[in-house]
Amino acid sequence: MNAPSAFTAKRRSRWISIPIKIVLGFVALSIFMVVVYRFVPPPVTWTMLLDLNGITKDWTSLDDIDPDMARAAIAGEDGKFCSHHGFDVDAIAKAAIHNASGGRIRGGSTISQQTAKNVFLFQGGGFVRKGLEAWFTVLIEAIWGKKRIMEVYLNVAETGIGTYGVQAGAIRYFHHGAGKLSRPEAGRIAAVLPLPKKRAAVAPSGFTRRYGNTIAARIGVVQRDGLDSCLR
Template structure:
């Protein structure tokens, strides 16, 4: 009986592994049509009796302003091109910060956020964190950095019911994602920690300050080059 149970569990784990790798391989080339967060937000809006707001237009990375790509790197993960999915120094810094009783700081990289947005649910738990680590490893192994950025910028929440760069550019500035200026891109990047709370425009004093800081970091960062980190993928 115990042997059959172990065999059954092994088969489940094996199939989950095959399915997860299959989805990661599929999304290496195919646009991600929907994410768990989109479904959850839609359900929350229905529960509250609101009309469901859902704007999500997939835009290829060559049609997303390099300003926005650079802005999110400078805002969210300045070591994105150099790490393998996890920023160890940022994790250590966050741990020390939290141990001292300061406000809890995260250390999620763009790769981790992409893994969570595309494959998992938003609530924090050890199970989700473990699966996030697993999917982060997979996408870093199978996708290029440029593809991770493309999926990230097409799946992330950028306002109430606004998902991805294409929808965000239209919603906040009435233009295509390709035409975003450095300041406009920085204002969108500035709201990402809490896109339901903050607005890209009109910007609060806090967002205006973050926007200025992000633009300054973009100038320091220099040219964005994915090829240096992809190693022939």
């Protein structure tokens, strides 16, 4: 009686240990990747690999990108970027209420969350992906810090069809690098970020034009109120 019981207990223990090892392996691998990307530019993302339009990108350090581009991203995407720890609870709650009432779907993701998704994950995926996104957001906030998060975001975000990063976007739309962006140009690129395949930063019309102008006007507010203080 004892022998079969001991065998059963051993087999049960083995089956329990397998998922534990998988989880621990994932945790170790994810931390390792985040540490590596703290110093090394992410070479490619799943979004890029799955883009049938090809990949045009040109990694550019944050110091070589006009500061107004980061301010435009904050103005358009995440006004509390420098004050939150990865998640804007108020924005998430407001987005949930808005989406429940119908109409155009609104997101509540911060720049940190978008960066985590863009670098390590894939588009879509529901609750599983959102859970993984939250995990990687916590990691990059703890290991990278705000300046690195913004730098990576501005280099991997899709800025047009087959175009990634603000340097490639600036060259595509305005025929000069991201270091020479004017406020209206930075505002236009920021306006494109939510729907890069449907919006164009050159001669934008309708909502894109209005939104780009609004963001450009907010850039001065971001600077004046120190909403970009974590990047200085």
